Amino acid sequence: MADKIKAPKGTYDILPEDQAVRRWVVARAEEIFRRYGYGRLDTPMFEETRLFSRGVGESTDIVRKEMYTFTDLGGRSMTLRPEGTAPAARAYVEHGMHRLPQPVKLWYHWPMFRYESPQSGRYRQHYQFGIEAFGSEAPALDAEAIGVLHALYADLGLAEVELRINSMGCRECRPAYSAELRTFLTAHRSKLCAECHERTQMNPLRTFDCKVPGCRAVLEDAPRLTDSLCPACASHHEAVRGHLALQDIPFVEDHRLVRGMDYYTRTTFEFQSAVLGAQSGVGGGGRYDDLVETIGGPPTPGVGFGTGVERILLALARSRDDLPGKQGPAAYVVALGEDARPEGFRLAHELRARGLSTDLDYAGRSAKGQMKQAGRSGARFAVILGEEESARASATLKDLTTGEEHVVPRNEVVDIIVQVHEDGK
Numbered sequence: 039m040a041d042k043i044k045a046p047k048g049t050y051d052i053l054p055e056d057q058a059v060r061r062w063v064v065a066r067a068e069e070i071f072r073r074y075g076y077g078r079l080d081t082p083m084f085e086e087t088r089l090f091s092r093g094v095g096e097s098t099d100i101v102r103k104e105m106y107t108f109t110d111l112g113g114r115s116m117t118l119r120p121e122g123t124a125p126a127a128r129a130y131v132e133h134g135m136h137r138l139p140q141p142v143k144l145w146y147h148w149p150m151f152r153y154e155s156p157q158s159g160r161y162r163q164h165y166q167f168g169i170e171a172f173g174s175e176a177p178a179l180d181a182e183a184i185g186v187l188h189a190l191y192a193d194l195g196l197a198e199v200e201l202r203i204n205s206m207g208c209r210e211c212r213p214a215y216s217a218e219l220r221t222f223l224t225a226h227r228s229k230l231c232a233e234c235h236e237r238t239q240m241n242p243l244r245t246f247d248c249k250v251p252g253c254r255a256v257l258e259d260a261p262r263l264t265d266s267l268c269p270a271c272a273s274h275h276e277a278v279r280g281h282l283a284l285q286d287i288p289f290v291e292d293h294r295l296v297r298g299m300d301y302y303t304r305t306t307f308e309f310q311s312a313v314l315g316a317q318s319g320v321g322g323g324g325r326y327d328d329l330v331e332t333i334g335g336p337p338t339p340g341v342g343f344g345t346g347v348e349r350i351l352l353a354l355a356r357s358r359d360d361l362p363g364k365q366g367p368a369a370y371v372v373a374l375g376e377d378a379r380p381e382g383f384r385l386a387h388e389l390r391a392r393g394l395s396t397d398l399d400y401a402g403r404s405a406k407g408q409m410k411q412a413g414r415s416g417a418r419f420a421v422i423l424g425e426e427e428s429a430r431a432s433a434t435l436k437d438l439t440t441g442e443e444h445v446v447p448r449n450e451v452v453d454i455i456v457q458v459h460e461d462g463k
Contacts, residue, residue: 048154048162058362063194063350064147067167070190074182076145076169081125083149087115093124093333095300097241104152118151121299122168122344123326124333130172131335140173147347157317159352168323170342172330177274180305180325181281183341187309187321188287194350196320197357198312201287204264204295205275206243206302209328211268216242218261226256246294254294262293271304278305297322301329305341313356320353321345366416367395368459372408374424382423385433388452394459413438418462419455 045051052060068078087107094100106118119125126144129135135142150166169186171179184201191199207215219242227235230245234253237244246257267275282289289307297306308322323343330338354361369389373382382398389396397415399408405424412420422434433451436443446454 046162048156050161055364058364059351059354060347062362063347063354066193067147067190068145070186070193071145071169073189074143074169074186076143076171076186079126079129079144079146079170080148081119081129081146083151084116084118085125085128087117089124089128089333090117090120093127093301093329094121095241097237097244098300099244099247100152100299104154106151106153119148120150120152122146122148122150122166123170123299123301123323123329123340123342126168126170126342127172127326127330127333127335127340130170130338131330131333135172136336136338141171141179142173143169143171145169159314159346159349160317161348165347166344167321167347168342168344170340172338172340175274175325175327175339177277177305178281180274180278180341181285183323183343184278184282184307185285185287187323187343187345188285190345191309191320191350194354195358196311196350196353199320200310200312201282201289201307202292202295202310203278203282203289203305203307204292205267205271205304206296206306206324207263207267207271208303211266211271212263212303215261215263215266218266219243219245222260223256229253229256241300243296246296257294260293264291264293274304297324299326301326301332303327307343309345311353313353314349320349364416365395366418367397368417369394369396369419369421369455370408370412370415370417371396371398372405372412372420372422373399374405374422374427377425378423378428381428382421385421385423385451389455392452392456394455418458421451421455 090105091101100120105120108116110116126146130142146168148166149163151163153162156162169183171183188201206212220238223230223238223242223245230253231248231250234245234248245253248254295306295308302324304325306324309320310318311320312318314320321343325341327339329340371382371386373379386396386398399411403411409420417438420436420438422436427433431448432445433448434443435446435451435454
């Protein structure tokens with residue numbers, strides 16, 4: 039026997055029984071984004087590699103280690119989308135959205151691809167919600183982006199969520215801080231891991247991403263970027279905090295919060311949920327005022343976030359026991375004997391034509407087997423057709439929730455089930 043072929047490591051199948059809660063989360067997210075005026079954007083699953091190397095940053099772990107990159111038949115380097123902001127920015131530039139009234143506000147629900155070690159709620163192919171708002175540097179827009187994500191988590195009932203914020207400064211004030219941080223790290227080189235030695239030279243701010251306990255202990259005493267902000271960035275950060283207060287959103291200042299992409303400027307934020315354990319991040323983002331210009335567009339400020347759908351689902355599963363589940367059909371048609379099967383097929387068609395989910399037996403089960411299957415399916419009604427029902431032009435309608443049975447005229451059975459279904463909505 040040949041070896042079974044399985045889903046690639048770090049990927050997974052979304053089975054029918056998993057779809058209900060996922061579709062509910064997607065629907066709630068779409069409603070929240072609508073309230074804040076964001077329109078849906080979809081882009082290709084793969085882009086030119088240079089979009090990410092230029093936009094996300096050559097020094098980031100994403101570009102250096104995690105991208106699925108291939109050469110297409112035309113000899114061009116392409117990459118499966120590892121994150122959403124750079125593709126959204128590319129679409130903004132390519133379609134001339136800078137000529138529209140600003141800000142342009144977009145949302146998406148896309149699969150992302152990163153070659154990283156699979157962990158609980160983290161996969162090599164995962165799905166992500168995101169929003170991007172291009173064309174305004176107003177700190178109120180930063181606060182709105184945070185407010186959108188806060189509203190989504192609240193709407194879903196996500197438990198034990200904490201917001202952490204920081205400012206990354208701008209290209210005016212960050213270089214001096216980077217030099218100061220590099221000097222500090224060099225002085226503590228012996229206590230840092232090999233990865234942080236490399237990060238110190240390439241981009242010292244990346245050391246804040248390190249999870250090695252020794253490195254994190256050193257960084258507790260590192261100089262803080264918020265102490266080195268220029269007046270404009272300091273004022274912007276204060277205004278963001280003020281607008282969070284206007285939305286009654288509590289937060290914690292976290293000087294180590296730098297996020298994983300080089301395009302961030304000024305505001306960075308992350309929501310963490312204690313129910314997720316050590317890897318507590320559930321979603322976050324920030325401002326990226328230089329990104330559009332970096333990929334060839336006009337100077338354009340922007341702000342947005344990304345939040346992993348799998349992380350949301352994992353947090354919900356650990357904190358709620360009332361999530362939507364798979365729904366059974368409205369009716370299951372039971373045919374007593376082969377002669378009744380054609381009429382059962384016709385009845386199922388009539389019910390489906392009226393918009394009701396209906397199932398019936400295709401495995402040649404006995405009457406007893408069909409009734410068992412009707413119960414397993416979760417159907418509200420079993421509609422029983424046999425010789426006796428055929429002779430009377432009737433059907434036996436059994437309510438599988440109460441066990442009650444009624445013989446009803448065959449020409450009324452569809453209307454009865456439709457009415458019960460509508461009354462139950």
